Amino acid sequence: MRKTMWMAVVTAGLLVGGAGYTLAQDSSPKQDIKDAGKDTKNAAKKTGHAVAHGTKTAAVKTKEGTETAAEKTKDGTKTAAKKTESGTKTAATKTENGTKTAASKTKTGTKKVVHGAAKGTEKSANKVEDKTKPN
16 A cells, blocks of 8 residues: 555656656757757857866977976077087197197207207318318
C-alpha cells in the first residue's frame, strides 16, 4: 500500500509539473524569433568579451617578450664590451712588448753594425798607415 501511495504522488507531481511547464512556455513563432535574437546577442557579447580578453593577454605577453629581449640584448652588449675591452688591453700589452723587443734587437743590431764598421775602419786605417810608412 505504501508503494502504491508513493507512485500516485510521483505520478501526480509529474503531471502537474509537466502541465505547468507546458503552460508556462509561449511557443509562438514571434516568441521563438525574440528568443533567437536574445541568444544571438548574448553569444555576440560573450565572443566580444573573449576576443577582448585574448587581445589583452596577447598585448601583455608581447610586452613581456619585448622586455625580455631588451634585457638580453643589454646583457649581451655589456658582455661584448667587456670582451672587447679585455681584447684591446691584451693587444696593447702584446704590441708594447713587441715594440720593446724590436727596439732592443734594433739597438743590439745597430751596436754590432757600428762596432763592426769601426773595426773595419780601423783595419783600413792600419793598412793605409802601413803603406804610407817609409821602409
